[in-house]
Amino acid sequence: MAKLILLVIDSFGIGAMDDCGEFNAEDCKAHTYKHIRETVPALRIPAMYQLGLGTLVDGMEQPLTAYGRSALAHHGADTYLGHQEIAGSCPKQSTKRLMKDIHVKLADALRHAGYQVSYPWADRPVFVVNDACVVGDNLESSLGNIINLCADFNKMPFEELKKVGRIVRENVDTSRVIAFGSPHTSLEHILSVVKEKSPGQWGVDAPKARVYGEGYDVYHMGYGVNIDGQFPIIAARSGLKVYRIGKTADVLHGEGPAFPVVDSKEVLRILEETYEAEKDDAAFLVNVQETDLAGHAEDPEWYAQILNYTDSWLEQFLPKMEEEDIIIIMADHGNDPTIGHSNHTREFVPILIYGKQVRQADIGTRQSMADIGATMSAFFNLPPTDQGKSFLKEITR
Numbered sequence: 001m002a003k004l005i006l007l008v009i010d011s012f013g014i015g016a017m018d019d020c021g022e023f024n025a026e027d028c029k030a031h032t033y034k035h036i037r038e039t040v041p042a043l044r045i046p047a048m049y050q051l052g053l054g055t056l057v058d059g060m061e062q063p064l065t066a067y068g069r070s071a072l073a074h075h076g077a078d079t080y081l082g083h084q085e086i087a088g089s090c091p092k093q094s095t096k097r098l099m100k101d102i103h104v105k106l107a108d109a110l111r112h113a114g115y116q117v118s119y120p121w122a123d124r125p126v127f128v129v130n131d132a133c134v135v136g137d138n139l140e141s142s143l144g145n146i147i148n149l150c151a152d153f154n155k156m157p158f159e160e161l162k163k164v165g166r167i168v169r170e171n172v173d174t175s176r177v178i179a180f181g182s183p184h185t186s187l188e189h190i191l192s193v194v195k196e197k198s199p200g201q202w203g204v205d206a207p208k209a210r211v212y213g214e215g216y217d218v219y220h221m222g223y224g225v226n227i228d229g230q231f232p233i234i235a236a237r238s239g240l241k242v243y244r245i246g247k248t249a250d251v252l253h254g255e256g257p258a259f260p261v262v263d264s265k266e267v268l269r270i271l272e273e274t275y276e277a278e279k280d281d282a283a284f285l286v287n288v289q290e291t292d293l294a295g296h297a298e299d300p301e302w303y304a305q306i307l308n309y310t311d312s313w314l315e316q317f318l319p320k321m322e323e324e325d326i327i328i329i330m331a332d333h334g335n336d337p338t339i340g341h342s343n344h345t346r347e348f349v350p351i352l353i354y355g356k357q358v359r360q361a362d363i364g365t366r367q368s369m370a371d372i373g374a375t376m377s378a379f380f381n382l383p384p385t386d387q388g389k390s391f392l393k394e395i396t397r
Contacts, residue, residue: 002324005325008083013031013334014032014331017348019346026339030345030346031334033053035337043308045308053067068351070348071366072333073085079247083247087370088370089386109171117129129164133164138206142343145174146177147176149168154186175223182210193209231385240283241256241282243283264306265309268317294337300338324357328375358395371390
């Protein structure tokens with residue numbers, strides 16, 4: 001019996017990548033961890049520091065376990081794309097598009113597929129599919145990065161919404177298409193919160209659309225993502241149980257137990273509870289999301305609180321791990337709350353690896369986070385992921 005835990009501390013970057021200026025010049029001054037440490041004296045994360053964070057950031061003595069860092073191979077710095085990369089498939093470089101430039105093509109494709117498309121406003125590039133689903137720009141991400149489909153599930157069930165989303169995905173090269181909705185909203189209410197955020201950017205104000213909470217469901221579709229070549233799907237085909245806990249339940253495709261919770265204490269409680277109850281081989285893919293939310297809120301105090309809690313949890317959990325088990329602690333990008341903007345930052349991410357069979361090893365700077373997915377597949381003797389190079393032999397005795 002062997003278990004592997006992947007714990008992603010969302011947005012915990014450790015310094016700007018060399019190509020940061022090609023994406024956002026402001027990111028070149030980002031260092032999420034150091035800046036939080038400088039801003040919040042109460043930050044105390046000795047477990048992660050001793051597992052290699054101190055070596056990576058401060059040049060401390062090499063830890064007794066394995067550690068390294070990774071660059072982001074995907075274009076930009078994105079949670080969804082980052083997790084696709086971590087799972088073993090690097091998304092293609094996307095193009096920023098606004099609905100004002102592509103809505104006619106999308107509407108024609110949907111009509112050709114047999115759907116009814118109508119425009120509530122003559123002067124807004126937002127349309128409705130089958131009187132149930134509103135298609136528009138995403139207003140919460142970078143401009144032109146995502147197309148949203150927001151549905152009233154009383155009029156369009158989630159499975160049908162996903163079919164509509166796939167058609168949109170096939171006809172646009174933005175980084176993501178997101179299809180989501182709830183039975184506790186209505187088409188009328190969704191339309192009432194359509195607004196223009198930036199000039200020419202029209203879409204549903206998702207936080208005001210009454211879709212989040214009970215009954216909410218979401219389906220993310222990345223550009224050029226080979227889902228079948230990712231670790232969770234490879235594992236499912238091989239009969240390996242994979243738990244997705246936290247945001248991984250939303251952004252990673254897979255089978256098996258899924259717990260789409262946000263509260264960090266609840267995320268880690270579920271991880272510990274399921275880990276202790278599981279008696280067979282299993283993987284646990286976990287995301288602590290509140291660090292990212294604190295980054296978006298530009299709130300280093302909140303960020304530090306979540307880091308402190310996570311580190312304290314690790315201190316008491318690591319000694320409980322079984323002989324064959326491994327935990328990989330990492331991030332998916334940065335989100336420095338101190339540099340004057342609330343967006344993700346293109347930073348290197350730490351890779352901290354612990355287990356009783358893990359030896360002292362410096363795995364260096366990985367050029368893609370897909371190496372994580374490749375290593376997870378190798379750990380369970382599964383077929384290789386679409387992309388990535390396993391470092392399992394470098395870290396195990």
